[in-house]
Amino acid sequence: MKNLMLRSALILFACYLVQGCVFIRSSSITGSAGTGTAVNASASDMGFLELVAPTGLTHSANQQLATQCPGGKFGNVQSELSMRDFLLVQLYTVSADAVCQ
Numbered sequence: 001m002k003n004l005m006l007r008s009a010l011i012l013f014a015c016y017l018v019q020g021c022v023f024i025r026s027s028s029i030t031g032s033a034g035t036g037t038a039v040n041a042s043a044s045d046m047g048f049l050e051l052v053a054p055t056g057l058t059h060s061a062n063q064q065l066a067t068q069c070p071g072g073k074f075g076n077v078q079s080e081l082s083m084r085d086f087l088l089v090q091l092y093t094v095s096a097d098a099v100c101q
Contacts, residue, residue, distance in 0.1 A: 036075075036099040039068040044093040050085075057081075057094040069100035 041064030045054030058079070066072045077098045084091040 036101050037069075038097065039065055039074065039100055040095070040097045041065045041068070042093060042095040044091060047083075047090040047092055049088055050090060053090075054092050057092060058096075061094045061096040065096055065098045069098075071101070073101050074098040075101050 041061045043057045043060035043064070045057060047053045061079070062077075065074050065077070075098065077096055079094060079096045082093045082095070084093075
């Protein structure tokens with residue numbers, strides 16, 4: 001009986017870990033689309049224990065937007081930051097949309 005309870009507890013704990021190991025948090029800033037050619041970009045990197053967050057994600061996304069515009073000039077940027085939490089490791093993603101001017 002004790003062995004059966006231990007196995008059941010281990011199975012329940014494993015199911016809890018599998019279901020509860022991913023949390024998704026996101027925020028976004030939206031604006032008007034404007035006139036011109038729409039472009040989009042995204043950059044992602046890993047963090048650790050929510051203490052070490054990646055740097056330069058926004059800069060990387062902005063560089064990608066600039067390379068897609070012939071003159072390198074863009075406006076009406078709309079960005080979104082999302083974070084997926086996998087227990088100890090986090091995946092940060094910045095997505096950006098803009099209009100080439």
